[in-house]
Amino acid sequence: MPREADEKTALGSVWLRTEPAPTRAPLERQDIVRTALEILDRDGLQQLSMRRLATELGTAATSALYWRVATKNDLLELAVDEVFGEALVPAEDGDWRDQLGTLAQAAYGAFARHPWAPQLLASHAGLGPNYQAYAERMVAILAAAGFKGVHLDAAVSAVFHYVVGAAVTDAAWIATVRRSGLAENAWAEAAGDQLGVGAGALTSYLSREDAAGPEARFAAGLRVILVGLRPRRLS
Known part of the structure; x- marks a missing residue:
């Protein structure tokens, strides 16, 4: 099961929580963030959703994403920090x-x-x-x-x-x-x-x-x- 709701939003930032422990989930966090960046660059902020991201990653259920990224806000924080990396x-x-x-x-x-x-x-x-x-x-x-x-x-x-x-x-x-x-x-x-x-x-x-x-x-x-x-x- 994905993490509990209160843990997903603890302290309001993905950077203030520990990264999920390794699982058998086929997706890595970096793969998820990279694909999110592609969608954001191509289609804009309003077009990004976890469901659409799952589709582009070839994943049947969005629940697979939540093993690696707890919320959409977490995903956006990760994406912005990638931009700062440039x-x-x-x-x-x-x-x-x-x-x-x-x-x-x-x-x-x-x-x-x-x-x-x-x-x-x-x-x-x-x-x-x-x-x-x-x-x-x-x-x-x-x-x-x-x-x-x-x-x-x-x-x-x-x-x-x-x-x-x-x-x-x-x-x-x-x-x-x-x-x-x-x-x-x-x-x-x-x-x-x-x-x-x-x-x-x-x-x-x-x-x-x-x-x-x-x-x-x-x-x-x-x-x-x-x-x-x-x-x-x-x-």
């Missing part, structure tokens, strides 16, 4: 601003590849090993640069919250276009009339390849933040 890139070149910028760009890029993930950051992130490793790298870079105490905390927050805010904003636009069922250009044409914005300007705003698009805006904003950061002495 942001754990080498960041040793250049000064501390270059290193911090590399990590910030890596996280922003990971969220862009998985636009469903920013939608979950308010409720399904913060305790996984990849998230923790990412935060620790940011702290290490800033601490080595001379940031201490509350100023260190503030600097980490300034950069990380900017990354998250940009990713959430981008994801909201993507979700809106997807709900319309239209291609991006067609959506921009129709929505531009409603918003009083030229279709060309709106298309440029949404296109990641455009010089006025999300990538360029993110990079410019990140530079402003990094230039403005300065180590301070604690009073």
Whole structure:
């Protein structure tokens, strides 16, 4: 039998519970998470269900999943942490601003590849090993640069919250276009009339390849933040 209901939700996070003991169940947790990522990337957050996941895994009953992942919320936590794993890139070149910028760009890029993930950051992130490793790298870079105490905390927050805010904003636009069922250009044409914005300007705003698009805006904003950061002495 799967674990009892009270154990499934203990402390509110999969990362605060021990992983299920080995069983004869044919599915491994990593296989389940990998397939969930495929569904999320292809079809979006609203299309993921344990029943659909079981079908894609070739499992007749969803109960087989619950041997390895207790709840859908657990699955989403695991999936978000996988995305954070993609942001754990080498960041040793250049000064501390270059290193911090590399990590910030890596996280922003990971969220862009998985636009469903920013939608979950308010409720399904913060305790996984990849998230923790990412935060620790940011702290290490800033601490080595001379940031201490509350100023260190503030600097980490300034950069990380900017990354998250940009990713959430981008994801909201993507979700809106997807709900319309239209291609991006067609959506921009129709929505531009409603918003009083030229279709060309709106298309440029949404296109990641455009010089006025999300990538360029993110990079410019990140530079402003990094230039403005300065180590301070604690009073």
